[in-house]
Amino acid sequence: MRNFGADLGGIGGAPGGGGSGAGGGFGGGRAQDRAQMHLTEEVDILGAGQVGQLDFGSTSPGGANAAADMAVADGFVFGGDAGADAPHNSGDFTLQQLVQLIRFLRDKQNNTYISGQGENGVVSDFNIEIKFEGSEWTQDLRDRFIQASEYLSSIITGDLIDSGRIDDVKIEASIVNIDGAGGILGQAGPTFVRSDGSWLPTQGIMEFDVADATDFDAMGLFIDIVAHEMMHVLGLGTIWELLGLTSGSVAGDDMRFTGENATLAYNTELAALAATDPDSLLGVPIETDGGSGTAGGHWDDELFTDELMTGYISDPNYVSSMTVAAFEDLGYETVWDATDPTAAVPQLDDIVII
Secondary structure: OOOOOOOOOOOOOOOOOOOOOOOOOOOOOOOOOOOEEEEEEEEOOOOOEEEEEOOOOOOOOOOOHHHHHHHHHHOOOOOOOOOOOOOOOOOOOOOOHHHHHHHHHHHHHOOOOOEEEEOOEEOOOEEEEEEEOOOOOOOHHHHHHHHHHHHHHHHHHHOOEEEOOOOOEEEEEEEOOOOOOOOOOOOEEEEEEEEOOOOEEEEEEEEHHHHHHHHHHHHHOOHHHHHHHHHOOOOOOOOOOOOOOOEEOOOOOOOOEHHHHHHHHHHHHHHHHHOOOOOOOOEEEEEEOOEEOOOOOOHHHHHHOOEOHHHHHHHOOEEHHHHHHHHHHHOOEEEEOOOOOOOOOOHHHHHOOO
């Protein structure tokens, strides 16, 4: 089984390979996500006061400014020619090429992206700032992060209280050369949480090995992995116990998420599954298999299988209303409505990157 970072997060099994352990590879089972964190206290250097820092025992390595390498990935040539289809600086740009050029120039200058501002059709008061670090970015891999952030801004709609200069959460995202395909995929999780009593994350990291990211992207699964881990950064599965939203234990094989909104969605949207669970009104079953990191931080895979927030990736995956309702239980304002708990929620494929 592939280990997903030193102390947090993981995808087990190489894509298409046999793998080993509970996760296996995509050729012999769904990959396993592993996450673990340690809570310490630290003063926020941005002046927001005392915050909880999730210390993963390692730091996210800073990388070179990836935007300098993006001209080739975008196919733009300034004062030269990269083929008949490449735009020139002589004014013969199509509208689509101009849009792409504006994106390139903006990213080259700032190396950041902020979701929910209408650029890709999503307008939301909940904004995720992604700071792209590392030296191995391609536009396709960047777009997966942008798509995931826009998706989350489409289902989480309410503004959060600023933390220093951060509105609403900032993620340092890295694509780096770790150890090649089939080894460590990367690490992801929240690093700072709010000190206002909500404990909602303000900052997080997401780091992936470029070879593995490229392989999973070729399979059409990297967007699912990115969205899954970004949900962990926002607190799904990572601050449940901190908020007192669980009962039972992994050891007792009876752990549940007790948020009232997710429990309602479980018993209505997924009524057929809930009917097989005599304790469904007590909460949503949490994964208790798979070891540290997978157990205790995901929906039960045996019951929910293809739901994006189980600990094992499927193909395809979907996001249930139950997962969106769980964000409500964490304290986010979302599109989920308790008066219509079975209403369909947006899916990742609904977001199209322009």
